[in-house]
Amino acid sequence: MRIRNFARTRQFVVIAAGLLLVSGCGHAEKKQARTAGHQLAAGAKARTAPRPQQPPAERKINCDQLKCVALTFDDGPGPYTNGLLDVLKKEGVRATFFLIGENVHSFPAEVRREVMEGHEVGDHSWNHPQLTAMSLPAVKAQIQRTQDAITKASGGIKPTIMRPPYGATNKRVGQTIGMPLILWSVDTEDWRYLNTARDTRVGIKEPQAGGIILFHDIHKPSVKAIPAVIAGLKKRGFTFVTVSELFQNRQLKPGQTYSELMPQKTASPAPVTASPPPSGSPAGPAPTKSGARPQQAEGH
Numbered sequence: 096m097r098i099r100n101f102a103r104t105r106q107f108v109v110i111a112a113g114l115l116l117v118s119g120c121g122h123a124e125k126k127q128a129r130t131a132g133h134q135l136a137a138g139a140k141a142r143t144a145p146r147p148q149q150p151p152a153e154r155k156i157n158c159d160q161l162k163c164v165a166l167t168f169d170d171g172p173g174p175y176t177n178g179l180l181d182v183l184k185k186e187g188v189r190a191t192f193f194l195i196g197e198n199v200h201s202f203p204a205e206v207r208r209e210v211m212e213g214h215e216v217g218d219h220s221w222n223h224p225q226l227t228a229m230s231l232p233a234v235k236a237q238i239q240r241t242q243d244a245i246t247k248a249s250g251g252i253k254p255t256i257m258r259p260p261y262g263a264t265n266k267r268v269g270q271t272i273g274m275p276l277i278l279w280s281v282d283t284e285d286w287r288y289l290n291t292a293r294d295t296r297v298g299i300k301e302p303q304a305g306g307i308i309l310f311h312d313i314h315k316p317s318v319k320a321i322p323a324v325i326a327g328l329k330k331r332g333f334t335f336v337t338v339s340e341l342f343q344n345r346q347l348k349p350g351q352t353y354s355e356l357m358p359q360k361t362a363s364p365a366p367v368t369a370s371p372p373p374s375g376s377p378a379g380p381a382p383t384k385s386g387a388r389p390q391q392a393e394g395h
């Protein structure tokens with residue numbers, strides 16, 4: 096039902112949304128260009144490599160109108176993160192990284208680069224325990240220690256979203272974490288197969304509008320799949336957004352879990368007597384979307 100409404104709305108607003116997107120990006124680029132110019136002058140004077148001091152501005156992207164998808168990478172940073180960042184930069188794609196505190200400690204430069212290149216960073220605990228099996232003070236320590244490490248490595252950015260390891264959470268854990276809990280709608284299971292061809296196939300085929308795709312940038316085959324995944328999803332008409340951009344028009348609640356962008360509820364629902372649009376018409380039923388997935392699994 097919601098898919099059909101969404102498809103119907105989308106065809107009327109896609110052009111306006113496209114214009115909005117273009118103007119939003121232009122603004123960000125202008126701002127970046129100004130910043131870069133500034134730094135060039137400062138760098139020439141100081142004879143040191145210029146380094147951006149502020150992340151680029153958040154973009155205004157209306158994912159209720161555009162076909163958005165959020166690429167997310169868990170468990171890093173690691174030795175392949177820089178290569179992934181090169182790809183994302185080349186493709187103009189912003190992603191979200193759910194970071195392990197221990198790895199932030201080992202790869203702080205990668206965290207800073209993620210932030211400065213417009214990606215979002217989220218908390219994924221200090222060392223990946225199952226939080227539902229821990230005492231609440233221990234849960235709190237897992238989160239706080241990671242928040243502190245990310246803030247230090249990134250030069251002042253404090254994550255506002257969290258992804259519990261294995262997707263394992265409950266009411267008490269959620270309350271203790273005190274941030275919105277971001278799960279996923281597409282589990283590529285890249286960690287299980289470690290197979291670039293499979294990662295590519297799943298990563299292109301499965302996402303739906305508003306989806307959140309789960310990859311791991313600590314695995315080389317996963318990172319190798321990303322150029323083809325991006326190309327395939329671009330071909331399918333997707334706009335790549337960070338998690339916070341995806342939920343820009345929503346008020347996310349601390350302790351609640353979110354796996355995808357759900358279409359906004361309309362103020363006046365269609366009358367029950369309305370006849371359905373003809374099958375096969377643009378407003379006709381969209382392909383069936385698989386239901387909610389079990390959120391607890393190995394390896395996330």
Ligand SMILES: [Zn+2]
Binds near residue numbers: 170260394395
């Ligand atoms: Zn994980």
